[in-house]
Amino acid sequence: xxxxxxxxxxxxxxxxxxxxxxxxxxxxxxxxxxxxxxxxxxxxxxxxxxxxxxxxxxxxxxxxxxxxxxxxxxxxxxxxxxxxxxxxxxxxxxxxxxxxxxxxxxxxxxxxxxxxxxxxxxxx
Amino acid sequence: xxxxxxxxxxxxxxxxxxxxxxxxxxxxxxxxxxxxxxxxxxxxxxxxxxxxxxxxxxxxxxxxxxxxxxxxxxxxxxxxxxxxxxxxxxxxxxxxxxxxxxxxxxxxxxxxxxxxxxxxxxxxxxxxxxxxxxxxxxxxxxxxxxxxxxxxxxxxxxxxxxxxxxxxxxx
Numbered sequence: 001x002x003x004x005x006x007x008x009x010x011x012x013x014x015x016x017x018x019x020x021x022x023x024x025x026x027x028x029x030x031x032x033x034x035x036x037x038x039x040x041x042x043x044x045x046x047x048x049x050x051x052x053x054x055x056x057x058x059x060x061x062x063x064x065x066x067x068x069x070x071x072x073x074x075x076x077x078x079x080x081x082x083x084x085x086x087x088x089x090x091x092x093x094x095x096x097x098x099x100x101x102x103x104x105x106x107x108x109x110x111x112x113x114x115x116x117x118x119x120x121x122x123x124x
Numbered sequence: 125x126x127x128x129x130x131x132x133x134x135x136x137x138x139x140x141x142x143x144x145x146x147x148x149x150x151x152x153x154x155x156x157x158x159x160x161x162x163x164x165x166x167x168x169x170x171x172x173x174x175x176x177x178x179x180x181x182x183x184x185x186x187x188x189x190x191x192x193x194x195x196x197x198x199x200x201x202x203x204x205x206x207x208x209x210x211x212x213x214x215x216x217x218x219x220x221x222x223x224x225x226x227x228x229x230x231x232x233x234x235x236x237x238x239x240x241x242x243x244x245x246x247x248x249x250x251x252x253x254x255x256x257x258x259x260x261x262x263x264x265x266x267x268x269x270x271x272x273x274x275x276x277x278x279x280x281x282x283x284x285x286x287x288x289x290x291x292x293x294x295x
Contacts, residue, residue, distance in 0.1 A: 008278070008281075008285070012246075012250045013250045013253070015231040015232070016145075016149070016246075016247065016250040016251040017251070018141040018142045018145040019145045019148060021141055021143075021144040021161065022154065022158055025140050025144065025162075026136045026137050026140060028158075029136050029166070030129065030136070032162060033129070033132065033166065034169075
């Protein structure tokens with residue numbers, strides 16, 4: 001029984017040897033294989049096309065210039081604010097001086113008039 | 125694995141018989157089998173960078189040929205191109221085929237009477253000479269299933285071959 005099975009299996013193996021493919025099969029496969037495109041121009045051999053590098057460079061440059069411009073405007077705004085504060089302080093300083101001078105002058109006048117009154121009283 | 129057009133062509137020439145035979149013996153029609161076999165090689169071309177060696181490519185071709193041919197058979201069955209009883213009935217050789225077929229080719233025709241998964245397993249075992257363990261790995265099937273398919277298929281084929289031989293000798 002086992003021997004018969006082996007014989008049958010051997011028969012199967014023999015009759016199921018690979019067939020030949022139809023003539024011209026490889027030609028027909030090759031005709032359908034997509035042609036490889038010419039290698040694209042790349043930058044420094046990194047496999048990325050030049051135009052992508054260019055787009056990336058423009059974007060980076062735009063970001064850098066934008067960043068610098070933003071920085072400059074911030075600095076100028078800071079300068080303007082500082083000047084305004086200093087001007088305000090100057091104005092305040094001179095006003096205070098005026099007020100102080102006026103106060104001092106009035107104090108002097110008052111002290112003169114008080115001295116005169118005291119002398120008149122003593123003379124009496 | 126990378127291949128120039130010349131190298132790829134040589135690869136096709138080395139494996140075309142194997143892939144075509146698997147497709148033909150699962151599908152039973154030369155024209156459809158060639159279509160499937162061509163598609164398998166085009167798929168191989170797309171997948172070459174992922175395959176490490178020709179040994180891997182061979183295993184890949186066997187597996188994909190079995191799957192694509194079985195898929196094509198399923199599509200044809202869904203369209204009604206293949207009679208369902210072709211592999212369900214015990215002795216379902218079409219009379220015209222049976223009468224004019226040389227005895228040598230009858231094994232292929234008998235194979236077509238098996239359910240498609242059994243055909244694939246039988247082809248990997250007897251055409252490709254793979255061990256059941258390797259078939260299980262290639263078709264991602266449990267080993268017990270592979271063994272059971274082989275056992276059932278061989279038993280069925282033996283019974284059918286005996287009957288065919290008797291009919292043939294009766295003339």
